Amino acid sequence: MNHVLCGLAANEALPFELVGRLIAVADEDVAHSLARRADLGREQAVALAARVEESAVQLAYEGRLTAADIDPRTRPQAALALLDERSGDPEWARLFARDPDVERRLKLAACPGLPADVRETLAADPDVRVVVELALWTTADLTARLAHHPHAEVRRAVAANEATPPRVLAMLVSGEGLPPTERCLVCDAEETPCAHDPHSPRLDCDLRPGASCDGSHESTLHELAQQALQNPATPIRVLLGFADHPSALLRGLLAARPGLPPETAARLSGDPVPGVRAELAGNPAIDDAVIRVLAADRDHEVRRRLAHHPRVPLDVLSGLAAATRIGSSLLPRMASASPAEVEDLARSSNPVLRMLLAERRDLPAGIRDTLADDPDAKVVKSVARHPGLSEARLRSMVERHGAQVVAGVAANPDTPPALLEDLAGHVPPVRKALCEIARHPGATGPALLVCLADRKARRVAAGHPALPTEVIVELLADRDWQVGQAAAANPSLPAAVMAELVSESERAPGKRPGAGAGGTG
Numbered sequence: 001m002n003h004v005l006c007g008l009a010a011n012e013a014l015p016f017e018l019v020g021r022l023i024a025v026a027d028e029d030v031a032h033s034l035a036r037r038a039d040l041g042r043e044q045a046v047a048l049a050a051r052v053e054e055s056a057v058q059l060a061y062e063g064r065l066t067a068a069d070i071d072p073r074t075r076p077q078a079a080l081a082l083l084d085e086r087s088g089d090p091e092w093a094r095l096f097a098r099d100p101d102v103e104r105r106l107k108l109a110a111c112p113g114l115p116a117d118v119r120e121t122l123a124a125d126p127d128v129r130v131v132v133e134l135a136l137w138t139t140a141d142l143t144a145r146l147a148h149h150p151h152a153e154v155r156r157a158v159a160a161n162e163a164t165p166p167r168v169l170a171m172l173v174s175g176e177g178l179p180p181t182e183r184c185l186v187c188d189a190e191e192t193p194c195a196h197d198p199h200s201p202r203l204d205c206d207l208r209p210g211a212s213c214d215g216s217h218e219s220t221l222h223e224l225a226q227q228a229l230q231n232p233a234t235p236i237r238v239l240l241g242f243a244d245h246p247s248a249l250l251r252g253l254l255a256a257r258p259g260l261p262p263e264t265a266a267r268l269s270g271d272p273v274p275g276v277r278a279e280l281a282g283n284p285a286i287d288d289a290v291i292r293v294l295a296a297d298r299d300h301e302v303r304r305r306l307a308h309h310p311r312v313p314l315d316v317l318s319g320l321a322a323a324t325r326i327g328s329s330l331l332p333r334m335a336s337a338s339p340a341e342v343e344d345l346a347r348s349s350n351p352v353l354r355m356l357l358a359e360r361r362d363l364p365a366g367i368r369d370t371l372a373d374d375p376d377a378k379v380v381k382s383v384a385r386h387p388g389l390s391e392a393r394l395r396s397m398v399e400r401h402g403a404q405v406v407a408g409v410a411a412n413p414d415t416p417p418a419l420l421e422d423l424a425g426h427v428p429p430v431r432k433a434l435c436e437i438a439r440h441p442g443a444t445g446p447a448l449l450v451c452l453a454d455r456k457a458r459r460v461a462a463g464h465p466a467l468p469t470e471v472i473v474e475l476l477a478d479r480d481w482q483v484g485q486a487a488a489a490n491p492s493l494p495a496a497v498m499a500e501l502v503s504e505s506e507r508a509p510g511k512r513p514g515a516g517a518g519g520t521g
Helices: 003-010 016-025 028-035 042-051 053-061 076-084 090-097 102-109 116-123 128-137 140-146 152-160 166-174 185-189 218-230 240-244 248-255 262-268 274-281 288-295 300-307 314-323 339-346 351-358 365-372 377-383 391-401 403-411 417-424 431-439 445-451 455-461 469-475 481-488 495-507
Strands: none
Touching: 003 016, 003 028, 003 481, 003 495, 016 028, 016 042, 016 495, 028 042, 028 053, 042 053, 053 076, 076 090, 076 102, 090 102, 090 116, 102 116, 102 128, 116 128, 116 140, 128 140, 128 152, 140 152, 152 166, 152 218, 166 218, 185 218, 218 248, 240 248, 240 262, 248 262, 248 274, 262 274, 262 288, 274 288, 274 300, 288 300, 288 314, 300 314, 314 339, 314 351, 339 351, 339 365, 351 365, 351 377, 365 377, 365 391, 377 391, 377 403, 391 403, 391 417, 403 417, 403 431, 417 431, 417 445, 431 445, 431 455, 445 455, 455 481, 469 481
């Protein structure tokens, strides 16, 4: 891969004329970057597709090619991409529906808006994989018919399709009104009874881990139940029996279902498997009584998931914060706290609650500043990124808490350039802060030069437009390819250097542009 040319192809300041010249020498990787350019014109897109076949699919999905630009016989993958975007010619669908290449029929079966006759052809395909793919994505009328298909894998796919009507999903779960399944992928491939070894060394076996069939197609029907439990269109009433199912996986999926009745939630709150209770703890449908039961759960993951519940009472959250590692992300309950609750939380004696509140970025100025002056470093660390903080307050935070808050202050959108320079020179160095400075819009050349000393920050700083021009040019030849690519994508790279890089690739396509540009910066 020519990383410098890939970076140059993504450079937003690349002149129009150089885009055209780069297309003429592009390989697959460079074409990928070119295809994502916002300013790529239609003629350029057509030229790029002609130059690099693989880019035609990407350009079709990007909306840069139309049906008039594609011949389905010479560029079938691009034609299928347009069909997938509802931009292709319906006649192409009829062509691909009878294509001898099963991979193309599989791709077609997943396309939306297919003509009715094409769907009928695919539903009768001799390869069951095509029918399965169709069942996953087709419309309600056809799913109702495919639910009666004799192959269990097709029914599994129908259960996963959110367009499947609720009454059909209910039939799939109960089996009532449907003929027995006759085949599954396991008994298609192996003599039954058969249990597939998930660590099988056989290269000719592509059965899913845990697949088994004793004649009842049990593993596929178990997976059908999984799909139905995860399908929001499945009526909750037909799923309640899974609360007592021997499979903890199925009980866990039920525990996560929206609209779970209180009595079922109460039963699942006593499930012997912690994973089931953790799924229940994250379910927005559980009531206050179940929340309080789960708050006393001995499993850490149950309590952690409960802390992220959107309606957890603040007194419960306070208890969870005191005994559970929650992290410093913005919790839904904190995000929805009322103005009165925000004031109470800001005065809480529990620093974890103050820390969690400080993750909000819409706090009133007075509360924001109070939290910025908090004596606890973790509270200050959480509020450090909050916009609106004055330079004096930001400096005070660093003076009081040092390295613990430097990265947060460096990430604050209002941190002024002079302070960013001071943070870059902080002793001891804070690596996370250097990465934040390297991507900060207000970073200056001197601050960015310090960032170059850190491996990760160097990769970011190389693409910053405030980096001195001569340094950007030097970084094109950096030993780290990510640095060179970022430098080539830097909009401050001089146009003359861009032109020389393209000229080098035109003269010697195999040579790495920038390789002779000097030192490592």
